[in-house]
Amino acid sequence: MKLVASAAQMRAVPRSSEFRNGGVSFWFRQTGLPDRRPALPGSADYDVCVVGAGYTGLWTAYYLKKAQPDLRVAVLEREFAGFGASGRNGGWLSGHLAGSRERYAASHGKGGVIALQRAMMAAVDEVIEVAAAEGIDADIVKGGMRVVATNPAQRARLQEEVRLLQEWGFWPEDMYLLEHDHEPRLRVDGTVVAAHSPHAARVQPARLVLGLARTVADLGVDIFEDTPVTEIRPREGEELPAAVTEHGTVRAEYVIRATEAFTASLGGPRQRWSPMGNSMIATEPLSADTWRHIGWEGREVLRDAAHAHIYAQRTADDRIAIGGRGAPHRPGSGQDGTGATxxxxxxxxxxxxxxxxxxxxxxxxxxxxxxxxxxxxxxxxTVGLDSATGLGWAGGYVDSGVTTSNLAGRTLRDLVLGRQSELTRLPWVGRRPRGWEPEPLRWIGTQVTQGLYRTADRREAHHVSQTSALASLAEKLSGR
Structure with missing residues (x-):
């Protein structure tokens, strides 16, 4: 992506008379911002304290209370439930597994990776079933996922992706290339080949997180908003683990960090995960004539096979919402709290x-x-719980967090309750990736790799018929 948009490029973008840039997201513009729950009134003791009221924290609290109703659970949130990525994402409930299958296999073998992949697929249906059971109306439609290739290089990559996935836990019916006359119809201009997976659903992210927060509160979980956590302390001798806030300290047998991109603000695991910006736009509702031309009756979620890929959905009110990694990494891993693009x-x-x-x-x-x-x-x-320190964690989902957070919540439930289960044996449990390089090396490296990927996409669209060597160089530099 160019670092500067020309005035002509910006004038070319048609904008609604009610165009808005920033705020939390279009999803919260639809629902309205929630009334904030009270902040932590003072120091307190609980059995489990969860830091972060996004999908991960709320799913963890939900499954803990469903499994053991008498458990005292608190969730601490610096803004309001869903303020972070849980309320801003593309609304993809997908069985896609982020990360390197080979890295997971190095510790748990190919069978462990296949088990993790199948668990991700099952998590899609788990979210849908819980939403239905709890009366959470999140505009969910399980139409599957469509992946399109729009040039020869993308076609070769997509064909190879389908072949490889069928070696790593996808059966032929789980991901396959489409025939040209398939139904339901979705017309994406320039498509040379497309693939489909049934393990995906469209969702309205804000409706899901708000409904989940209400459900968790109704189960008896204490959710404290406007309560920034400044420090998470491990168990030391007889001192319980604790989450420190300006309103008081919450002590608990276990403290779970579910802060994703905001983890850097807690100091300790600062170098473990790096925040990466994603941007989205949503159109006004399209006309019936336009939809007759495009199709998209199946409401599949959509992405392309570019290196810097886009992702999109047809919303419940017939808009197109489309996104990509369009917000540059900020020096020092900082974040723009306004949500502006x-x-x-x-x-x-x-x-x-x-x-x-x-x-x-x-x-x-x-x-x-x-x-x-x-x-x-x-x-x-990764997801895990250190019984010695009493600290648990989950995150680093990259672009598959809507589904992975549910799997993390159920896994943390089993870890906290001391259960040995199929979930606790999955290869991402207890994994501790190496840290990122310090700034400014992290910022420089991110800018270089993102630039290489985008340049590779442009070359593949206009000049080369196979994957650009620049993309291969970006892979080596990123170490993934």
Whole structure:
């Protein structure tokens, strides 16, 4: 992505008269921001203290209370439930497994990786079933995932991806190339080949996290908002683990860190995960004529096979919401709390929308927003609990957090309750990836690799028919 968008490029982007840039997200613009729950009233003792009221923290609290209703559980949140990535993401409930399968296999063998992949697929249905059982209306439609290749280099990568996935836990019916006359129809301009997986669903992220928070509170979990945690202390002798806030200290047998991209603010694990910005735009609702041209009756979630790929969905009210890693990494791993999207990212996403869906190229953009996700140095998510310190953690989901957070919540339940289960034996449990390089090396490296990927995409679109050597160089530099 270019670092500067020209004035002509920005003028080309059609914008709604009610266009908004920033705030939390378009999803919260639909639902309205929630009334904030009271802050922690003072120091207190619990059985389990969860830091972070996003998907991970809320799923963890949910499964703990369902398994053991008398357990005293508190959730501490610096803003309000869903303020972070849980309320800003693309609404993809996908069975995609982030990270290197080979790295997981090095410690647990190929069978362990296949078990993890199957658990991810099952987690898609688990979220859907819990939402239905708890009366959470999150606009969920399980239409599957469509992946499109729009040039010869992408076609070769997508074909190889399908072949490899079928060696790592996908059966032929779990991911396959589509015939040209398949149904339901989704017309993406320039598609040379497409693949489909049934293990994905569209979701309205804010509705899901707000509904989950209400459910958890109804179960008797204490959710304290406007309560920033400044430090997490491990068990020391007779002193219980603790989460320290400006309102008081919460002591518990176990303290679970579920802070994802905000982990750096806690100091200790600062170098473990790096925040990476993602940006999105949402159009105004498209006309019936436009949808007749595009199709998308199945409401599949969509991505392309580019190195710097886009992801998109057709929303419940017939908009296109499209996103990508369009917010540059900020020096020092800082974050823009306003949620605003830089002009060049808006222009880039709109160009992608117009390229893939020419029939929608004049649809005004109604909202743009950004958020941050947590990226481990090797790209592999992790979950774990250290019984000696009493500290647990989960995160580093990269771009698959809506589903992975549910699997993490159920795994943390089993770890906290001392259960030996299929979940606690999965290869991501207890894994501790190496830390990132210190700044400014981290910032420089991220800028270089992202630039290489985007340049590789441009070359593949116009000049080369196979994967660009620049992308291979970016892979080596990133160490993934």
């Amino acid at each position: 830089q002009p060049q990212a808006i222009a880039e996403l709109w160009r992608a929308l117009a390229r893939l869906f020419p029939a929608a190229s004049d649809a005004p953009v109604a909202h743009a927003w950004s958020g941050a996700l947590a990226v481990p140095r090797d790209g592999c998510p």
